[in-house]
Structure formats: structure tokens, C-alpha cells
Amino acid sequence: MLLLFLVGQNHVCAQNSSTTVKQCGIDxxxxxxxxxxxxxxxxxxxxxxxxxxxxMSAILDDRFCGTEPKTGYRKFCCQIPPENKxxxxxxxxxxxxxxxxxxxxxxENPWMALIRDRRNRIxxxxxxxxxxxxxxxxxxxxxxxxxxxxVRVGEYDISSSVDCSKRxxxxxxxxxxxxxxxxILHPHYNPxxxxxxxxxxxxxxxxxxxxxxxxxxxxxxxxRGSLVGWNSEVVPSKTLVNIVDSEKxxxxxxxxxxxxxxxxxxICLRMELSGNCQDARQNTLPGSSFQAEFRPDRxxxxxxxxxxxxxxxxxxxxxxxxxxxxxxxxxxIKDNMYYIHPRMRI
Numbered sequence: 408m409l410l411l412f413l414v415g416q417n418h419v420c421a422q423n424s425s426t427t428v429k430q431c432g433i434d435x436x437x438x439x440x441x442x443x444x445x446x447x448x449x450x451x452x453x454x455x456x457x458x459x460x461x462x463m464s465a466i467l468d469d470r471f472c473g474t475e476p477k478t479g480y481r482k483f484c485c486q487i488p489p490e491n492k493x494x495x496x497x498x499x500x501x502x503x504x505x506x507x508x509x510x511x512x513x514x515e516n517p518w519m520a521l522i523r524d525r526r527n528r529i530x531x532x533x534x535x536x537x538x539x540x541x542x543x544x545x546x547x548x549x550x551x552x553x554x555x556x557x558v559r560v561g562e563y564d565i566s567s568s569v570d571c572s573k574r575x576x577x578x579x580x581x582x583x584x585x586x587x588x589x590x591i592l593h594p595h596y597n598p599x600x601x602x603x604x605x606x607x608x609x610x611x612x613x614x615x616x617x618x619x620x621x622x623x624x625x626x627x628x629x630x631r632g633s634l635v636g637w638n639s640e641v642v643p644s645k646t647l648v649n650i651v652d653s654e655k656x657x658x659x660x661x662x663x664x665x666x667x668x669x670x671x672x673x674i675c676l677r678m679e680l681s682g683n684c685q686d687a688r689q690n691t692l693p694g695s696s697f698q699a700e701f702r703p704d705r706x707x708x709x710x711x712x713x714x715x716x717x718x719x720x721x722x723x724x725x726x727x728x729x730x731x732x733x734x735x736x737x738x739x740i741k742d743n744m745y746y747i748h749p750r751m752r753i
Contacts, residue, residue, distance in 0.1 A: 429472045431484035434492070436745045437472040443485035446470075490538035490612045491744045497615065499623035499706030513563050513572045513579060516635050516645075516707075518622035519696065521559040522547055522608070523584075531694035532636040533608065534709055535560055535621045540744055541587075541608040542624075543694045544712050544731060545596040548606035556587045558610055561618035565641040579618045585611045591743050593736070601668040604714055604731050607743055622698065623708045626737045629699035634676065634713065634728070636695025644691050648676040651727070659717035659727045672735040674711045676728045691716070697730050709733055 431437050440446050446466070470483040489495075501515045518535040522543060533543035541558050548556070562582040563570040571578040589609035596603045613619055630650040638644045656675035662668045676697060697711035711730030718726075733740075 427471075429470060429484055431472050434487055435484040436487055437482045438485050438745070439475060439478075439480050439482055440467075443483060444488070445486055446483060487745055491540070493536050493621070493624050493741065493744065495537070495621060498621045499701075499708060500620070501707070513570055513577070514617055516622075516696075516698075517561070517618050517620045518709075519562075519635060519637075521562055521565070521637065521641070522694070523557050523559065525556070529637075529641060529692070530556070532692045532696065532713075533558065533694050534696050534712075535613070535619060536624060536709075536740075537621055537744060538615065539610055539612045541610055542709070542712070542733070542740070543606055543608060544714060545592045545604045545606040546598060546601075546714070547694050548590045548592055548608060556590070556608070557584050558587060558608060559584050560613055561616075563618075563643055565637075580616065582618070583613060585613055593739065599667055601663075601673075601714060601729075602671060603736075605712070605733070605736050605739070607740065622696065623701075623706050624733065624737060624740065625701070625708045625710075626734045627701070627708075628710045628732075628734050629701070632697055632699030632710065634678065634691055634695055634697050636691045636713070638691060641692075644695070646678050646691070648678050648697065648728070651675050651677045656717065656727050656729050660715055660729055661718075663715075663729060668729075670729070672732045673714075674730040674732045676711070676730060678726050678728060680725055691728075 446463075467481075467483055470485075471481060472484050473482045474480070475482060501517065520533040520535055520541050520543075522530045522533050522541070524530055531543060531547035533541040533547070536542045559582050561580060563579060569578055569581075587608045587610055591607040591609065593603040593605050596605070615621070628650075632648060634644075634646045634648050636644055653670045653673065653675045655677065656673075657663050657670065663670060674697065691713055693713055693715075695713040696709050697713070698707045698709045700706070701708050711733055713728055713730050715729045716726060717728070
């Protein structure tokens with residue numbers, strides 16, 4: 408039996424008396440009780456909580472999954488809120504059939520998002536990874552640190568009041584501008600060296616539909632895919648790319664490798680040029696998504712986020728790009744999504 412001791416109203420300490428440590432399920436996380444809305448209700452009084460001691464003792468006994476080493480607080484298996492889940496059933500599937508050519512069709516990448524500052528200026532791209540979270544770069548997120556950034560989801564062509572397919576048979580719903588509630592930058596992000604350039608934006612929860620749905624994430628990767636986002640004129644952009652040796656980016660992008668910027672947890676991409684090199688360099692906003700198709704169901708999985716593009720080289724045949732390797736940060740992403748209490752003040 409688990410003998411409970413309350414610390415205030417937010418934590419549980421316990422003496423473990425022959426209680427088996429439970430292995431949490433795939434949709435559960437082992438957390439302090441203060442992070443679990445199923446097991447605590449902030450509207451309940453302390454006395455009411457005590458009146459349910461026997462009931463709660465049995466429930467917590469069944470969900471006990473370990474102890475927080477630093478505090479001694481007991482942890483319990485808690486259901487992950489749906490809006491905080493990654494890789495939901497519909498992730499990575501475009502509403503419209505995609506074509507493996509450099510054309511970005513309406514509904515093809517419904518997870519792409521535009522991030523704006525308080526003056527409504529577009530800073531960069533991001534991706535919807537869950538109902539309440541946008542994945543982007545830390546260098547984008549820190550452009551405005553007072554929480555005034557907004558995110559536009561469900562956008563395709565910003566110059567058009569209504570986005571429709573080429574044959575005008577299908578039109579998208581109006582895009583939504585949603586508030587950013589919290590900026591979560593990687594704690595070891597270094598703007599000088601560009602290390603750990605990754606961030607999460609906690610947003611007002613959005614509903615999924617034809618124009619808005621999440622991309623998939625994974626710790627696996629493929630060497631071929633597409634770089635998707637908007638160009639400098641905020642026109643939808645898609646480029647077919649290959650992962651190449653990091654040395655190519657070190658040689659072609661100022662500041663990397665031998666300079667101050669590091670290639671740790673980065674991806675180097677090669678983009679073949681079919682037109683003017685200078686135009687191609689303006690073809691993507693920072694934070695654009697490198698994504699690859701995974702068999703057997705052909706879901707699209709995001710593997711990287713754009714940080715920098717090289718100058719023209721190799722007789723203008725190709726340019727190179729440095730991206731944050733998203734696959735290297737899966738544990739950090741999940742930990743920081745799942746540990747945000749739905750009712751906590753942010």
C-alpha cells in the first residue's frame with residue numbers, strides 16, 4: 408500500500424510499503440501529481456481532498472510509477488492531454504495528393520505556420536506538431552521575448568484573401584491567427600554558436616481540418632525529401648533536397664565549422680538549382696521544414712528546420728543549407744510538451 412503525505416495541495420510524498428512501481432502506458436507520462444489534471448482539481452479544497460483519502464490512496468497506489476530524485480515527490484502515470492500529443496493518428500497526411508515535384512499545392516502541407524511579431528511582421532516559418540504546439544527555431548522565437556508573437560495556421564498564399572486550388576474546385580477555410588501563450592527555448596541555446604537552435608511555442612489550441620493538421624516527428628531519418636515553407640515574398644515554396652556531408656556546409660556557409668557556429672545536431676542539405684541562384688537563396692524563410700516520406704503509409708515526417716543558406720557555388724549548380732536536426736531533440740520536445748499543465752498559469 409502507498410501511504411500518502413500531502414505537501415500543500417500540489418505534491419504528494421509517500422512511504423512506499425510493498426507497492427509495485429507501475430510501467431506507464433504509451434499515452435501516459437510518469438509525472439508529479441501537480442502536472443496531472445486527472446488526479447487533482449484546483450477547485451477542490453484541502454479538506455475535500457482529505458475526505459477522499461481512501462479513494463485517492465487506491466487510485467494513486469495503482470498509478471505509482473516512481474520518485475522524483477531531487478524532491479522526493481512521488482510520481483504517477485497520467486494521461487497525456489490530446490492537444491499535447493505528437494504523432495496523432497492523422498499526422499503527416501496531406502489533405503491533397505502530393506506530387507514529387509517542386510510545386511507546393513494547396514492542402515499539401517497543412518502543418519506549415521507563419522510566425523509574426525507584435526508589429527505583424529513575418530519572422531519565420533514553423534510547423535504544427537500538436538493542437539497546442541508549434542515547432543520552430545529558437546533564433547526565431549527570441550526575436551520577441553514579451554509573448555506578443557502570433558502564429559497563423561491554415562495559410563497558403565498570403566496575397567490571396569481566399570485560397571483555392573488551381574481549378575477553383577476546392578477552397579480553404581480562412582486562416583487563423585492564434586496567440587502564443589508561452590515561448591519554450593532550449594535551455595542550452597547559444598545564439599553565437601547556433602547550438603540547440605530549437606524552440607516550442609505553446610499556442611491557443613487549434614482544431615484540425617483540411618487546412619490545419621500536424622506533421623509527424625520521429626527519431627528516424629531519410630536522406631531525401633523536400634524543404635517546404637514560404638519565400639521572402641511569402642509565396643509558398645517547395646524544393647527537393649538531399650542530405651549531404653556536413654563538410655559541404657562548412658565550406659560554403661560563412662561562420663560554420665571553422666567559424667564560431669557549430670554543426671553539432673545539424674543537417675546539411677544540397678539544393679539543386681534549376682534557375683537563378685540568387686532567387687533560389689531567397690526561396691525559403693528561416694524555420695522552413697525539411698520533411699521526408701516514410702513507408703508504408705507515406706506519412707511525411709519532419710526532420711529539420713532551416714537556419715542558414717550558402718552563397719552560390721559550384722558554378723551555380725547547387726546551394727547548401729544548414730538545418731537543426733529535429734530527430735536529435737525528440738526527448739526534449741516530448742518532455743517540454745507533456746510537462747505543461749493544462750491549467751497552469753503561463
